[in-house]
Amino acid sequence: MADVVQPDSNSLQIPGENASTPSSPATARSECSIMPLTPSPSPRVEVRPKMACPFSVVVAIDFGTTSSGYAFSFTQDSEAIHMMKRWEGGDPGVANQKSPTCLLLTPEVRFHSFGFAARDFYHDLDPEEARHWLYFDKFKMKIHSTSDLTMETELEAVNGRRVRAIEVFAHALHFFREHALKEVKDQSSSVLEGEEIRWVITVPAVWRQPAKQFMREAAYLAGLVSPDCPEQLLIALEPEAASIYCRKLRLHQVIDLSVQPLTNGFDLDGSRPFDSSFRQAREQLRRSRHSRTFLVESGTGELWSELQTGDRYVVADCGGGTVDLTVHQIEQPQGTLKELYKASGGPYGAVGVDLAFEAMLCQIFGEDFIQSFKAKRPAAWVDLTIAFEARKRTASPGRANALNISLPFSFIDYYKRHRGQSVEAALRRSNMNIVKWSSQGMLRLTQEAMNELFQPTIINIVKHIEELMAKPEVRGVRFLFLVGGFAESPMLQRAVQKALGRTCRIIIPHDVGLTILKGAVLFGLDPTVVRVRRCPLTYGVGVLNRFVEGRHPRDKLLVKDGREWCTDILDRFVSVDQSVALGEAVRRSYTPARLGQRKIIINIYCSATDDVTYISDPGVRKCGTITLDLPEPLPPAGAAARGGGGGGGGGPERREIRATMQFGDTEIKVTAVDIMSGRSVRASIDFLSN
Numbered sequence: 001m002a003d004v005v006q007p008d009s010n011s012l013q014i015p016g017e018n019a020s021t022p023s024s025p026a027t028a029r030s031e032c033s034i035m036p037l038t039p040s041p042s043p044r045v046e047v048r049p050k051m052a053c054p055f056s057v058v059v060a061i062d063f064g065t066t067s068s069g070y071a072f073s074f075t076q077d078s079e080a081i082h083m084m085k086r087w088e089g090g091d092p093g094v095a096n097q098k099s100p101t102c103l104l105l106t107p108e109v110r111f112h113s114f115g116f117a118a119r120d121f122y123h124d125l126d127p128e129e130a131r132h133w134l135y136f137d138k139f140k141m142k143i144h145s146t147s148d149l150t151m152e153t154e155l156e157a158v159n160g161r162r163v164r165a166i167e168v169f170a171h172a173l174h175f176f177r178e179h180a181l182k183e184v185k186d187q188s189s190s191v192l193e194g195e196e197i198r199w200v201i202t203v204p205a206v207w208r209q210p211a212k213q214f215m216r217e218a219a220y221l222a223g224l225v226s227p228d229c230p231e232q233l234l235i236a237l238e239p240e241a242a243s244i245y246c247r248k249l250r251l252h253q254v255i256d257l258s259v260q261p262l263t264n265g266f267d268l269d270g271s272r273p274f275d276s277s278f279r280q281a282r283e284q285l286r287r288s289r290h291s292r293t294f295l296v297e298s299g300t301g302e303l304w305s306e307l308q309t310g311d312r313y314v315v316a317d318c319g320g321g322t323v324d325l326t327v328h329q330i331e332q333p334q335g336t337l338k339e340l341y342k343a344s345g346g347p348y349g350a351v352g353v354d355l356a357f358e359a360m361l362c363q364i365f366g367e368d369f370i371q372s373f374k375a376k377r378p379a380a381w382v383d384l385t386i387a388f389e390a391r392k393r394t395a396s397p398g399r400a401n402a403l404n405i406s407l408p409f410s411f412i413d414y415y416k417r418h419r420g421q422s423v424e425a426a427l428r429r430s431n432m433n434i435v436k437w438s439s440q441g442m443l444r445l446t447q448e449a450m451n452e453l454f455q456p457t458i459i460n461i462v463k464h465i466e467e468l469m470a471k472p473e474v475r476g477v478r479f480l481f482l483v484g485g486f487a488e489s490p491m492l493q494r495a496v497q498k499a500l501g502r503t504c505r506i507i508i509p510h511d512v513g514l515t516i517l518k519g520a521v522l523f524g525l526d527p528t529v530v531r532v533r534r535c536p537l538t539y540g541v542g543v544l545n546r547f548v549e550g551r552h553p554r555d556k557l558l559v560k561d562g563r564e565w566c567t568d569i570l571d572r573f574v575s576v577d578q579s580v581a582l583g584e585a586v587r588r589s590y591t592p593a594r595l596g597q598r599k600i601i602i603n604i605y606c607s608a609t610d611d612v613t614y615i616s617d618p619g620v621r622k623c624g625t626i627t628l629d630l631p632e633p634l635p636p637a638g639a640a641a642r643g644g645g646g647g648g649g650g651g652p653e654r655r656e657i658r659a660t661m662q663f664g665d666t667e668i669k670v671t672a673v674d675i676m677s678g679r680s681v682r683a684s685i686d687f688l689s690n
Helices: 116-124 140-145 165-187 209-222 238-246 276-287 351-365 367-376 378-392 409-419 423-430 447-469 490-500 512-525
Strands: 011-013 034-036 057-063 067-074 080-083 102-105 111-114 134-137 154-156 162-164 197-203 233-237 254-256 293-295 312-318 323-330 337-346 403-406 435-438 442-445 479-483 505-509 530-534 538-546 557-560 563-574 579-581 584-592 599-607 621-629 657-662 669-674 680-686
Touching: 057 165, 057 512, 067 165, 067 512, 080 512, 102 116, 102 165, 111 116, 111 165, 116 134, 116 378, 134 378, 140 165, 140 209, 154 165, 162 165, 165 197, 165 209, 197 209, 197 238, 197 512, 209 233, 209 621, 233 238, 233 512, 238 312, 238 323, 238 337, 238 479, 238 505, 238 512, 312 447, 323 447, 337 447, 351 367, 351 378, 351 423, 351 447, 367 378, 367 409, 378 403, 378 409, 409 423, 423 435, 442 447, 447 490, 479 490, 479 512, 490 505, 505 512, 584 599, 621 657, 657 680
Parallel strands: 057 197, 197 233, 312 479, 337 530, 479 505
Antiparallel strands: 011 538, 034 584, 057 067, 067 080, 080 293, 102 111, 102 134, 154 162, 254 505, 312 323, 323 337, 403 442, 435 442, 530 579, 538 563, 538 599, 557 563, 584 657, 599 621, 621 680, 657 669, 669 680
């Protein structure tokens, strides 16, 4: 059992599970067998951020909910961003520079295919055989919605079988690794070694630390980089990557929705639907895509005449699963970015429209039937969702005619056998007048039906943007960039334009679906471009402070060697929405509680608010641990003569371990050093083991 070191200051680390504590009116929470040498929060130390390591190439993977892709750039020619090869297969009329995020595993749970290949192979399987294959799509949302994410979290395939989520993500990342490496090597004039490649993976800004660490662990498992070289992998925040790219756009590379006045969804002259100019621009973009190389001009001031140093703008990343909002200001003189308000958002992506369509089918045909059909005919269900996805893209507010959704023959046949009547009879019985039946075997969704499917998700998005724009830190922002796959939807464009077009300029890049991917490459080339970020949460550790009668509650009292201590006090590292510069550090010093101790474990707590005092307050939760692996201490000069060592005695030669935590990056990082010997201490931070 470890002994608790007698404190010599007003602040003491709470003892750990293996520490022996005296009996007292309060039971100390498990923390770690250490005490801090620093009695109060030490001042943050400005650390100059490291410049980008000498990698030869940067490969970015935009891992989306509905579609994914990769791009790369050689550092010797960093103005050229090379897009991934066009994919075989895909939907007619869709530029397939990204692949659907779907994975197919064999019945033996081995990798088979990803993207269009997975979708098409699964479609062609015999219905009985398909029930044994494991098909995953839109699985990224599970990571966002799981509150207790761990390495053992499971995902459910379409057929109901479960697989560890980390393996599913690793399979997908390994697929991109193989394709990207082949393409990079084909275009490289020299032989590239693995350590010459920097990888970047995008994640939503609203993801918390466990989800970010999960993606990093999946990348290690996929073989992108080794855990021994963590700096080879960067986690990029999706709206931040989009912002990095958007700040470099020229006027001819964007659509400005604010200059298109609306009258009931039409231009003022009534001659064409509101979204026609965007469609014309999209056609122009398609015609220009003969080359997969895009030039990104350097510099800031001369690039987009409307966006200048000092300007503030909002980026709304409207993706398949989430909507992420970030607010940036371009700083002088280098044109770096400063985050003005903490990233916000939620699960308001295009998947919400898909879920509304499924709910509509349940209302018409019965939830029990839909669940049975999904279980018994999983491949046919996937076909139905693909058919809806293709038609969903064409929905627009000015459309007069209905949208036709093809029902698979197996759906029509299964319903007749399951219910004893036709799907047409089911439609009549449901009294849902906004959905009609076509004799060609199609559901005809009227404009009113499409509005019903889109509106709940769009209302959430607009409301969230409006709430952000009303914040004091954001008020007066002149520009709103809409990016992400869902930003291509004329339904969303019109709603945002109608709500916000008079207060700010609404800008959509021509290559709206590739904005994040290109920005992620730019981030990998220069990770210091975002100089200041805002903390999404309050982080700290639990400590003991001197007990003050009347200020501290009696149930927090701990008596040790005749001295009174207050337990469970939250020692803040950073506060929610606090500005933290890149490289800015928080330092704490700790000493082992006993001689020969080889590990220090510190529990980290977080809260969505700053109005907390104790780690037991409502809303405060344990979110991770810092582990310091202690090497054998080196005996100081004259230690034998003094009869002391570098261990955990109570004298002045107590061993000091100084931990440095950085909160200004996209991930929280920790390093540590043994002050007496000057040697680095192996330090790690874990958010997945709770």
